[in-house]
Amino acid sequence: MSPTGSAGDVHVDVEGRTLKLSNLQKVLYPATGTTKGEVLDYYARIAPVLLPHLAGRPVTRIRWPHGVQTMSFFEKNVPAGTPSWVRTAEVPTTGSRGPSRHGDTLVFPIVEDLATLMWMVNLAALELHVHQWTVDEGGEPLGADRLVVDLDPGEPAGLHECCQVALHAREALSARGLDARPVTSGSKGLHLYADLSSYLPSEEVTSVAKEVAEELAEAHGSTVTATMTKAKRRGKVFIDWSQNAGSKTTIAPYSLRGRDRPTVATPVTWAEVEAGAEDELGLDQFGMADVLRRVDDQGDLFATD
Structure with missing residues (x-):
């Protein structure tokens, strides 16, 4: 320019x-x-x-x-x-x-x-x-070409707990032939994206995401909920499956967030998610300068071959 x-x-x-x-x-x-x-x-x-x-x-x-x-x-x-x-x-x-x-x-x-x-x-x-x-x-x-799972923590849960749940969600998605990529939300939580092999109706993708959420909520009820009611989210990670609906949207990877500081929805590696699951300080939300440095060093972690 x-x-x-x-x-x-x-x-x-x-x-x-x-x-x-x-x-x-x-x-x-x-x-x-x-x-x-x-x-x-x-x-x-x-x-x-x-x-x-x-x-x-x-x-x-x-x-x-x-x-x-x-x-x-x-x-x-x-x-x-x-x-x-x-x-x-x-x-x-x-x-x-x-x-x-x-x-x-x-x-x-x-x-x-x-x-x-x-x-x-x-x-x-x-x-x-x-x-x-x-x-x-x-x-x-054309229809949906990917599935997204939004991991949204209810206080006092945070990104640390989201990372732990993300590892379970990765397994559940993998069992369905879906390879998930993690992105910090730039807010409080974590998003997981999985590309689909063909365009599918949004209702069908929503059904799969809801199935994953309910399966994890049943298996890990003390830390996970699939219920939207905010009163039931405290101390748990809400797996928001609804963002796959045709009318719903999710923050784009690399977009800024309108929070107190200019944080960014940032693609991360599974190694970083694992570190965040182990240590409460193992992963944090990233700012603009952080993300630009990461892209310079690592390229686009959200890109697919």
């Missing part, structure tokens, strides 16, 4: 697209003093590994226009003023399951290039959430 303009408002050329980036000095993370310009820099630098995991997936954004200490809002449809060159997909509100009862649709952005990513992040879209299904070149939903 080649910027021109004032310190807080610049025009940049991004792969042939001219973008106006505004309020670069605005602090979006007061606890760390992290500015909008630094957030844009992170997303520009992480784009080579982030964009392949957004490709073909409608993106739901959570925006914090005035920083994470203030109100945020979800945005699914593309906003007014969206550049004409931004690729979009009009899909049923029920996601990949076919037309909704009332024929309602949503017009999502599809983020597959740096210019679209920078345009989106300039709108203070700190969190990028995606479905487990993709769309084809014409914007038609």
Whole structure:
């Protein structure tokens, strides 16, 4: 990107697209003093590994226009003023399951290039959430191509307990022919992803994830729950199987989180998960600089051959 303009408002050329980036000095993370310009820099630098995991997936954004200490809002449809060159997909509100009862649709952005990513992040879209299904070149939903298991700890349980449960979940998924990859959520927990050999209806994938969750809850009832009721989660790890539903989304790997500090949903190795299971301090959530260093050193741990 080649910027021109004032310190807080610049025009940049991004792969042939001219973008106006505004309020670069605005602090979006007061606890760390992290500015909008630094957030844009992170997303520009992480784009080579982030964009392949957004490709073909409608993106739901959570925006914090005035920083994470203030109100945020979800945005699914593309906003007014969206550049004409931004690729979009009009899909049923029920996601990949076919037309909704009332024929309602949503017009999502599809983020597959740096210019679209920078345009989106300039709108203070700190969190990028995606479905487990993709769309084809014409914007038609193809079905789910992966399964996700969200390990969400109820206090006082934390990432340490999530790592322990992740090892059980890895076995349960492996028994079903699914090879799981771990990603710290950037919040409190851990996500496990498993690629599918073909596109499947979201209901079918949800059923498998729920089966895994209930199996582990039965086998490890003192530490695991498959019940969504928050009152029953205290001290346990909730295995959220519902994020495989056609209408649900999960934070994208390498996306920032809108928490006190700029943590990132970070792909990790199973050796790191095992260390986290052994030691309460064995694994922690990662920040922007950590993730950029990890990618420089290890490449994209979420990539598949």
